[in-house]
Amino acid sequence: MALEDFKIILSLIKQNPVSLTGLVIVAGFIVVGVLAPYILPYPEDAWGEVYHLEKRFLPPSLEHPFGTDDMGRDVFSRVLLGARFSLIIAVGVVGLALLIGVPMGLIAGYLGGRVGTILMRITDMFLAFPPLLLAIALAATLGRGLVNTIIALAISWWPWYARLVYVQVNSIKSLPYVDAAKIIGLSPLAIMFKHVLPNALTPVTVQAALDMGSAILEAAGLSFLGVGVKPPTPEWGLLVTEGWSSINVAWWISLFPGLAILVTVLGFNLLADALREASDPRLRRILLISGRV
Amino acid sequence: MSQSREGWVIKVPLLEVHNLVKYFPLRKGLLGRIVGYVKAVDGVSFSISENETFSLVGESGSGKTTIARCVLGLLKPTSGRIVFMGKDIFKLSKEEIRWYRRNVQAVFQNPFLSLNPRMKVEDIVAEPLKVHYKDMSKEEIRRRVYDLLEKVGLTADLAKRSPYDLSGGQAQRVAIARAVILKPKLIVLDEPTSALDVSVQAQILNLLVDLKNELKLSYLMISHDLSVVRYISDWVAVMYLGKIVELAPAEELFEKPLHPYTQALLSSVPEPDPRAMRAKKRIVLRGEPPSAVNPPAGCRLHPRCPYASEECKKEEPKLVEYERGHWVACHLYTHK
Secondary structure, rough: OOOHHHHHHHHHHOOHHHHHHHHHHHHHHHHHHHHHHOOOOOOOHHHHHOOHHHHHHHHHHHOOOOOOOOOOOEEEHHHHHHHHHHHHHHHHHHHHHHHHHHHHHHHHHHHHHHHHHHHHHHHHHHHOOOOHHHHHHHHHHHHHHHHHHHHHHHHHEEEEEEEHHHHHHHHHOOOOOHHHHHHHOOOOHHHHHHHHHHHHHHHHHHHHHHHHHHHHHHHHHHHOOOOOOOOOOOOHHHHHHHHHHHOOOOOHHHHHHHHHHHHHHHHHHHHHHHHHHHHHHHHHHHHHHHOOO | OOOEOOOEOOOEEEEEEEEEEEEEEEEOOOEEEEEEEEEEEEEEEEEOOOOOOEEEEEEOOOHHHHHHHHHOOOOOOOOEEEEOOOEHHHHOOOHHHHHHHHEEEEOOOOOHHHHHOOHHHHHHHHHHHHHHHHOOOOHHHHHHHHHHHHHHOHHHHOOOOOHHOOOOOHHHHHHHEEEOOOOOOOOEEOOOOOOOOHHHHHHHHHHHHHHHHHHOOEEEEEEEOOOHHEEEEEEEEEEEEOOOOOOOOOOOHHHOOOOOOHHHHHHHHOOOOOHHHOOOOOOOOOHHHOOOOOOOOOOOOOOOOOOOHHHHHHOOOOEEEEEEEEOOOOOOOOOO
């Protein structure tokens, strides 16, 4: 997206307090995710390398805002560092899925015919499985770990982007501006990337923003089920699981990572809504005419 | 051929269409079995000379847009040849295809659909130059684009806008600028004014006429708007169900239409003067145009034609030169 688009999106978001909340949450999440290792109150606790058996199950206090867990580690530090892993997962899963799905949908949609049919049937094979089930199966096969979690989720995810792009490309390729590009003498590859893809990406951008939240949620789900990230990595889903067994005595161990997941996913959803609104060229025109941008 | 002050002169044809046929298969069922054909264009021939406007008129479904798409190389005809400056356009080498693309451009009906909404006006107009003149400097491209924008009546401040920020007339000017920037010989105009407000239509038509005279362009114009066609054309071909039924110099066709279908078309054009409108003889065709899947045998117009005879039901009339330069396909004129 061009700089101008960003300006428009920003001005739209500024006008809407709900969108603004989404932006603030996502921005905060990214800042924490990037800076986490440098702002931890208890770095050793966060990485899970130490035990403080004398500090087990301390309720939230000034010293430990989110309390301590069953090994006496500071939950606040662990949740902060968890943001980093969730950020890596969100960007990794969506990025990898886009990298496979977008070219697949673009080529299948633009070329059509037999090539298109074959590519889309392959896509359909993946779509036939419920995505979370497929991800669980893949994660269990690949073994636990951050990279394997990302791969498992991306594999169950890319077909949705392929479908989305395919449908878009199919309708765009018969528009007169694509004919005009052919008449100018542009090569099929140039037409695909310059004229078709940029116009097909709007719903993909929105979907990708939404999916960042879902990827965090599903990765947490995988960890919770025991096929995701390996302990003692402070991944949010894993943190929820760790507190699960002692929820009766120490509710804070599961609650705070759970809240972190909730708030972050909500933030991405709100932001995706704002993106959807802002990326409509007709709406842009209205904004320009009414002088609101 | 074209009429000039010295009388009839033979001009070298720029574009020749020989016996063009385009059938679209109708598929049905899971296996895509072909159950029939839409005979969109069924044996059409004509030629366009340099600096001439040739118009194809007819109802929707008469095949005029299919012809335009074949000429633009967007569709491959079922049979027949399209020859541009002596070369068959479907037998061109890679280098010749680039040459053809430089020389044949198009302007479409709806400028908001024919301009990429994610590009700026200046980039849209510059794109053909960037494709065909890779060595051209950025400054040179910029200079040409801005000169041309001015020539087509757009101010420089619009250059950085997106097409969606423009009015319909402005956007169509951008499309026209993109079509002429390579200095082509032929431009296909597919209903270039029918999506625009009436007040803007005249401006766009005048721009097209000016550009034609200045750049020695030829136009292949597709339209159903007869007043537009009359204003801009040198030659007019009337199409009905995939065939040309009448072909003549524009003035001649409008003054003395021969084919019953042409007469019906012309009599449906409203006159500005109500008295003239009342005095006008209306020729009304019966019913709707039949489907191009199974066109009627004999003359395709016979089920709707007020003059239809037994002969019309059986034998298809050939396109013959009834008077000098005036061709018609109708049995009323085959037996002089």
